[in-house]
Amino acid sequence: xxxxxxxxxxxxxxxxxxxxxxxxxxxxxxxxxxxxxxxxxxxxxxxxxxxxxxxxxxxxxxxxxxxxxxxxxxxxxxxxxxxxxxxxxxxxxxxxxxxxxxxxxxxxxxxxxxxxxxxxxxxxxxxxxxxxxxxxxxxxxxxxxxxxxxxxxxxxxxxxxxxxxxxxxxxxxxxxxxxxxxxxxxxxxxxxxxxxxxxxxxxxxxxxxxxxxxxxxxxxxxxxxxxxxxxxxxxxxxxxxxxxxxxxxxxxxxxxxxxxxxxxxxxxxxxxxxxxxxxxxxxxxxxxxxxxxxxxxxxxxxxxxxxxxxxxxx
Numbered sequence: 001x002x003x004x005x006x007x008x009x010x011x012x013x014x015x016x017x018x019x020x021x022x023x024x025x026x027x028x029x030x031x032x033x034x035x036x037x038x039x040x041x042x043x044x045x046x047x048x049x050x051x052x053x054x055x056x057x058x059x060x061x062x063x064x065x066x067x068x069x070x071x072x073x074x075x076x077x078x079x080x081x082x083x084x085x086x087x088x089x090x091x092x093x094x095x096x097x098x099x100x101x102x103x104x105x106x107x108x109x110x111x112x113x114x115x116x117x118x119x120x121x122x123x124x125x126x127x128x129x130x131x132x133x134x135x136x137x138x139x140x141x142x143x144x145x146x147x148x149x150x151x152x153x154x155x156x157x158x159x160x161x162x163x164x165x166x167x168x169x170x171x172x173x174x175x176x177x178x179x180x181x182x183x184x185x186x187x188x189x190x191x192x193x194x195x196x197x198x199x200x201x202x203x204x205x206x207x208x209x210x211x212x213x214x215x216x217x218x219x220x221x222x223x224x225x226x227x228x229x230x231x232x233x234x235x236x237x238x239x240x241x242x243x244x245x246x247x248x249x250x251x252x253x254x255x256x257x258x259x260x261x262x263x264x265x266x267x268x269x270x271x272x273x274x275x276x277x278x279x280x281x282x283x284x285x286x287x288x289x290x291x292x293x294x295x296x297x298x299x300x301x302x303x304x305x306x307x308x309x310x311x312x313x314x
Contacts, residue, residue: 004030010049013286014302019188021064022053028066035070038077045244046084050091050186055083058185088244090172091186092119093194094201095304096239096267097126098133098147102309103265103292105155107235110162112228112262116217116253117241118166120174120183121210122201127161129201143200151298151309162232164210167224171212174202194303217245218252225260234262240288240302243272258294266291267300279310 011026026049029035039047057063059079061072073080104111104126115123130139132146133154172179180202187194213224221236228234236257242250250272257264266273267288275296281287287299290307297311 004036006030006047007049013284014049015188017285019190021189022049025053025063025066025069028069032066032070035073038073038081042081042084048089050089051084051087052080054089054182054186055080055087057189058083058182063189087182088170089186090117090119090168090170090183091240091303092122092172092183092198093239093303094122094125094129094143094197095145095147095194096300097123097129098131098145098304099239099267099290099298099300099307100237100265101126101131101159102149102152102155102307103290103297104159104235105157107159107263108233110160110232112163112232112234113161113165114221114225114228114234114236115164115166116168116221116236116238117244118168118171118210118212120172120179120202121164121166121205121212122174122198123237123239124164124166124210125161125201125204127158128204131155142204143197145197145304147304148306149309150307152313163229165224165227166210166212167215167217167220168212169214169216171214173212174205174209217241218249218256221253221256222260228262234260235265236260236262237265237267239267240269242266242268254294264293266294282306282308 007026007030011023015023015026053063056073059076062068113124118124129142130144132144133149136154138155139158174180183198184195187198213220225234267290270278270289275289278296281299286302288302289296290298290300298307298309300307
């Protein structure tokens with residue numbers, strides 16, 4: 001049997017106030033010994049709530065009724081287990097670019113972007129989206145990304161991107177309907193605006209596809225980084241990726257990325273990337289830490305919907 005607290009924590013810290021459907025369902029799974037017993041048969045990294053819920057939705061299962069979810073999961077477990085073992089959460093949320101933008105816009109231009117854990121590469125187009133920070137809007141194309149920003153002034157320009165590439169163990173193609181179906185299955189049920197945003201961002205990427213390399217974040221990062229143009233600022237970045245990486249590989253990656261030229265932006269759970277002396281998070285919801293070159297700058301919500309800047313501003 002697995003620890004049910006993983007699902008209660010998801011309900012309380014991630015789904016509460018964001019997805020009533022998933023909050024209710026996660027609490028039900030935490031109390032469902034049969035489903036927990038089935039989850040215990042797959043590797044620990046494959047038991048995470050977002051992965052299970054996304055797989056069930058991909059297979060056409062119900063998530064709005066816990067009893068129906070239980071019945072479907074038990075009846076279709078072989079198919080669910082197979083998908084769990086081969087898939088990973090690849091929530092390619094373009095909204096996270098709103099968290100990256102204040103840092104990207106302040107770096108020496110132009111930029112060469114390299115995203116680790118890129119999925120379909122939707123995070124590689126921060127220069128082609130529109131952003132709304134309260135009453136301040138910047139940009140004029142692609143989807144509109146809303147972010148409640150506090151603690152610093154919103155950026156006043158978009159970055160100039162001259163090269164973009166992504167690294168992923170299983171890169172997805174926005175031109176492949178099956179890959180897009182998986183991305184849509186990972187979007188929470190009530191989030192129609194995120195589905196619309198995904199489709200708009202996918203259209204941006206499909207019009208000018210990024211370079212996506214199938215590879216490991218340690219073994220294959222130096223070779224891809226070396227392809228960036230020398231006259232651009234290399235920026236290696238990742239958002240909500242390292243929790244899927246074993247601790248020893250995490251350590252190897254962070255040591256490697258610090259040695260590369262340019263800059264490194266991370267947006268990760270503080271339980272995954274620890275920092276000393278962090279201020280308290282704004283509330284009890286799950287917040288990631290935005291950091292530049294290992295220095296924490298701000299708290300950020302998982303889908304880019306809010307950011308609280310706490311670093312000194314010059």
